[in-house]
Each structure stands twice: as structure tokens, then as C-alpha cells.
Amino acid sequence: MIFREVEDRDLIAKARRGQVDAYNVLLSRWEKRVFNYLLRLVGHREDAFDLSQDVFLKAYQNLRKLDDPAKFPGWLFRIAHNEAYSLLRKNRPEGELAVEPKTGVSTARMYPMELSLTVERALEQLSADQREAVLLKVYQGFKFEEMAEILSCPVSTVKSRLYTALDLLKETLAPVNMGGAE
Amino acid sequence: MSCSSVDLKAYVYGEDAGPIEEHLRSCQSCREELERLRVNHTALMALEQVETPQRIAYISDKVFEPRWWQAIWRSGPAMGFASAALLAAAIFAHAFTRPATVINQPGAVNTAEIERQVNTRVDAAVTKAVSEAEARQAAMFAKNLDVVEKRFADKQQADMANVEQVVRYYEQQRSRLLVAANDARGGGQ
Numbered sequence: 001m002i003f004r005e006v007e008d009r010d011l012i013a014k015a016r017r018g019q020v021d022a023y024n025v026l027l028s029r030w031e032k033r034v035f036n037y038l039l040r041l042v043g044h045r046e047d048a049f050d051l052s053q054d055v056f057l058k059a060y061q062n063l064r065k066l067d068d069p070a071k072f073p074g075w076l077f078r079i080a081h082n083e084a085y086s087l088l089r090k091n092r093p094e095g096e097l098a099v100e101p102k103t104g105v106s107t108a109r110m111y112p113m114e115l116s117l118t119v120e121r122a123l124e125q126l127s128a129d130q131r132e133a134v135l136l137k138v139y140q141g142f143k144f145e146e147m148a149e150i151l152s153c154p155v156s157t158v159k160s161r162l163y164t165a166l167d168l169l170k171e172t173l174a175p176v177n178m179g180g181a182e
Numbered sequence: 183m184s185c186s187s188v189d190l191k192a193y194v195y196g197e198d199a200g201p202i203e204e205h206l207r208s209c210q211s212c213r214e215e216l217e218r219l220r221v222n223h224t225a226l227m228a229l230e231q232v233e234t235p236q237r238i239a240y241i242s243d244k245v246f247e248p249r250w251w252q253a254i255w256r257s258g259p260a261m262g263f264a265s266a267a268l269l270a271a272a273i274f275a276h277a278f279t280r281p282a283t284v285i286n287q288p289g290a291v292n293t294a295e296i297e298r299q300v301n302t303r304v305d306a307a308v309t310k311a312v313s314e315a316e317a318r319q320a321a322m323f324a325k326n327l328d329v330v331e332k333r334f335a336d337k338q339q340a341d342m343a344n345v346e347q348v349v350r351y352y353e354q355q356r357s358r359l360l361v362a363a364n365d366a367r368g369g370g371q
Contacts, residue, residue, distance in 0.1 A: 024240040031238045036231050049235050060241050116230040123229070137195055138226050144197055163191050170222045 012069040015060070023063070027056050033140065034080050040123060040135050041084045051087060055080045074146040077136065081150050088128065115176065122172040130165035137162050188212055194219045
């Protein structure tokens, strides 16, 4: 992780000096994480890909505005967050993602693919804010302070959303946690 | 349930949760809650990470190459050159289009104007030439007149001299005759 940070910083410095190849390497390192984050947020593969494209283009265009290269991950995900919510607001002006009807989680033994789909459905049952908190913390490993910067809200709000989401997920995935998972 | 003073979720996810280890050793319910949170986290991590449907386009890809007008727009020196070229074009356009906006039929009016000017100049030149010729003729006439008058005066003077000579001759002849006559009369007495 330390090596990666150092290398990211080096790549960012080179990209800021106009070395496009360095930015391409940086992009290839982060594209899967950004794409998965966007995919779980917007729930649509094509939209997530288009948004990923926009995110990396905007990041390149604004790379000189990044004060501290060490903050690149949070800065990148803030761009991704803004892009995703622009799309969500356009598609759903009421500002709230549709919540899929709750589906019971079978207690039968699950294969990894089934378990993945179960988790996916459990995430979809969360509100958009709760789901994003989980995505940033559980899957991207950001600190509370970084999440607060990405989401433009206080740390207390971040913790509230995350903890509520984790309680809901624990409840939804309880059958799995009780022995369904392999 | 866990104790409300202990932030187990922060602890599970690597945040600073304070001195929690000692509490866990003495609190069965918190240990069980911590275990549930870890199992839940393990289940969450089963979510498959999806590959991108295709590679995200690199900045160096053809699709991001600026169009020719974008390249010019982003280039300072080129923009300066383009501005100068546009300004020059505007000046030329203004210079060529301005007479057309003032005069409705520029071709006809220009020809008439030119014709008028040419006629004026020709008239002036002809008048000047005629006057010069007249002056030359007058001078020649005056000169000839002087010559003729001088000749006439000389001839007149010569004629007068001849007349006086003739008159003197005849007076001498008359005097001689008178003398002869007187002599004749005096001898006959």
C-alpha cells in the first residue's frame, strides 16, 4: 500500500507535467475500483462505464488543481460521487433511489456467485446515502474524514449512515451469516 | 447487543475506537457483537468485483485528440496569429465594402465622375492651347505691323525727301527761268 501510494504520487507528478502515459497507468490502476463503486451506486453497467469515462477525463483535466497528491483517491472518488449523483438526480428528480422489494434470503447453502448476488440485493435495499457509505468504507477502505470530504457532509453524518446501513445489512444477511456462506 | 460506550463498528473498520481491547476481554456481549460484525463483513466481501466491459479510454487515445479548431483555441501564439489575421481580414473587408454602402450604383457614378473630370481637364487644356496660340498670333501680328509701319514711315520719309528734291529742282528751274526772262527783258530795252 505504501509502495502504491508512492508510485501513485510519482505518476500524478508526471501526469501533471504533461506525461500522458503516466496518467494512463494511473487510470488502469483505479478504473476497476471506480467502475465498481459507480456500478453499485447507479445500478446500471452502461451508465457506470460512461460515468467512469467521464470521471477519469475530468480528473485529468483538473489534475493541476489537486493540492496534495496523497489525497488523490479521495479526490477521485469525490469526482465519481458528483458524477453519479448528477446522473441520479437527472434520472430520479425526487432524489431517492427506488428501493427494491425485500426478498427473503434463503438459508440454503450458497455458491460464491449466489452469495455475491445476495449481497448485491442487500445493498440495493439500502438508501442511496447508506449504500454509498458502505461502498466507500467497506469496499474502498476510506477513513471517516475522507468520506466526509467525498460526500461533503460531517463525519457524524457519515458514521450515522454507515452504522445504520451495517445494522440493516447484518439483519438482511443474517441467514447467510448463520451458515449459508461457503 | 454491545455496550453503548464501545464503537465496535469503527474498530472493525480500522478507525480509532479508543482502548477497546481490555473491554472486550471482560465483556461477552461485545465479543459476540464483534464476531457478528466480522462475519457480516466477510459476507459483504463476497460481492463480486465486476470487470469493466471494456477498457476505459486513455487520454492519449484518438477519441480525445483535440479537433483542429480546439488545438488552435488552446494555443496562445496561434490564437494571437489568428486574431491578427482576423483583424487584417476585417480591415480589408471594411475597405472594400465601405464605398458600396455609401453609393448605390458605384460603377455608373464612377464612370460619369471620371468622364466629367476628363472633360474638364481636356477643356482646360484646349482653352490653354488656344489662348497660347492666340497670344502667339497677336504677338506675330504686332511685330509684323511694326515692321510694316516702319517701312511705310521710311518710304514716306523717302518720298517726302524726293518731293522736296523735286520741288527744289523746279524752284531752281523756275528761278533760272525767271532770271533768264528778266535778262531777256532787260537786253531787249
